[in-house]
Amino acid sequence: xxxxxxxxxxxxxxxxxxxxxxxxxxxxxxxxxxxxxxxxxxxxxxxxxxxxxxxxxxxxxxxxxxxxxxxxxxxxxxxxxxxxxxxxxxxxxxxxxxxxxxxxxxxxxxxxxxxxxxxxxxxxxxxxxxxxxxxxxxxxxxxxxxxxxxxxxxxxxxxxxxxxxxxxxxxxxxxxxxxxxxxxxxxxxxxxxxxxxxxxxxxxxxxxxxxxxxxxxxxxxxxxxxxxxxxxxxxxxxxxxxxxxxxxxxxxxxxxxxxxxxxxxxxxxxxxxxxxxxxxxxxxxxxxxxxxxxxxxxxxxxxxxxxxxxxxxxxxxxxxxxxxxxxxxxxxxxxxxxxxxxxxxxxxxxxxxxxxxxxxxxxxxxxxxxxxxxxxxxxxxxx
Numbered sequence: 130x131x132x133x134x135x136x137x138x139x140x141x142x143x144x145x146x147x148x149x150x151x152x153x154x155x156x157x158x159x160x161x162x163x164x165x166x167x168x169x170x171x172x173x174x175x176x177x178x179x180x181x182x183x184x185x186x187x188x189x190x191x192x193x194x195x196x197x198x199x200x201x202x203x204x205x206x207x208x209x210x211x212x213x214x215x216x217x218x219x220x221x222x223x224x225x226x227x228x229x230x231x232x233x234x235x236x237x238x239x240x241x242x243x244x245x246x247x248x249x250x251x252x253x254x255x256x257x258x259x260x261x262x263x264x265x266x267x268x269x270x271x272x273x274x275x276x277x278x279x280x281x282x283x284x285x286x287x288x289x290x291x292x293x294x295x296x297x298x299x300x301x302x303x304x305x306x307x308x309x310x311x312x313x314x315x316x317x318x319x320x321x322x323x324x325x326x327x328x329x330x331x332x333x334x335x336x337x338x339x340x341x342x343x344x345x346x347x348x349x350x351x352x353x354x355x356x357x358x359x360x361x362x363x364x365x366x367x368x369x370x371x372x373x374x375x376x377x378x379x380x381x382x383x384x385x386x387x388x389x390x391x392x393x394x395x396x397x398x399x400x401x402x403x404x405x406x407x408x409x410x411x412x413x414x415x416x417x418x419x420x421x422x423x424x425x426x427x428x429x430x431x432x433x434x435x436x437x438x439x440x441x442x443x444x445x446x447x448x449x450x451x452x453x454x455x456x457x458x459x460x461x462x463x464x465x466x467x468x469x470x471x472x473x474x475x476x477x478x479x480x481x482x483x484x485x486x487x488x489x490x491x492x493x494x495x496x497x498x499x500x501x502x503x504x505x506x507x508x509x510x511x512x
Contacts, residue, residue: 360425363435382439384432384434387431417450472499
């Protein structure tokens with residue numbers, strides 16, 4: 130089988146894969162950058178098709194436009210893969226656009242300057258290798274890199290290595306290099322185009338599916354407004370840790386926290402500002418208590434903290450830190466209304482209180498007492 134036929138078949142395979150991808154997206158609810166990914170694959174197919182019909186269309190047009198379209202298409206593919214779980218900021222998109230524009234301008238200049246095809250192949254292949262390495266780095270070093278993303282990153286590293294070999298081959302052949310050079314390496318290059326499309330597309334769909342699953346899990350476990358644990362999941366997690374601490378004969382404390390006069394904030398500033406206040410408190414409190422303690426939204430403007438390995442004395446200190454931090458924030462920040470909170474705490478003592486529900490009730494009683502005492506204070510349950 131000659132290289133022209135292999136090129137044609139891989140192009141046809143890419144087209145079929147593209148059509149299947151479009152049909153798949155039309156019948157599902159995928160969002161995000163999926164549309165950008167499809168456009169990227171479409172542009173790559175168009176660019177490759179211009180190479181196939183070189184001669185039927187003006188050569189200058191097919192070379193400059195064809196390669197430019199491929200550069201844009203691969204950039205869109207990598208852009209969609211790197212930012213698969215979020216739509217990037219406009220400044221990030223602008224940088225991608227600037228880089229691709231420079232690449233196209235440099236290639237156009239190289240072609241118009243009369244650089245031979247072998248050297249142009251070297252340039253194009255090295256650019257594609259950098260694209261692949263960018264995708265690999267974006268996947269592997271992502272803050273939430275999963276096994277799937279790391280596996281796909283290795284695939285792009287392999288593609289980058291192949292492009293470097295192709296670039297060196299073009300550099301060595303030089304002037305005698307043609308698009309359909311009869312060589313094993315060229316045939317492997319064309320076949321790799323189809324493998325690239327197949328693996329990349331399937332991996333992108335799997336990553337999208339993975340993101341949807343993660344979001345569904347977050348919906349079931351996190352409070353939609355504040356991003357902290359919802360009541361049900363908080364209780365599940367704290368119950369598990371509570372049972373372990375009982376067996377280990379170690380203390381644990383529960384904090385029940387409620388806003389003071391929160392209705393006044395909603396009535397004065399509106400519910401949107403009220404929501405911002407709740408989110409602000411959640412964010413600041415999470416930063417104070419650290420990762421070892423659990424923070425949940427118990428209901429409305431009421432929050433709950435489970436602090437393992439925390440004595441009654443430690444609980445009082447932590448509660449004071451929360452109130453002190455809020456006071457300090459409002460001394461320097463007027464972006465949201467000033468608010469205060471009342472706190473009730475109860476500590477599990479292995480020899481006295483070893484029931485989670487009862488511990489929460491005791492902390493809630495302490496919170497009510499803090500309200501009766503004048504609010505903006507801490508009351509601890511006494512056994």
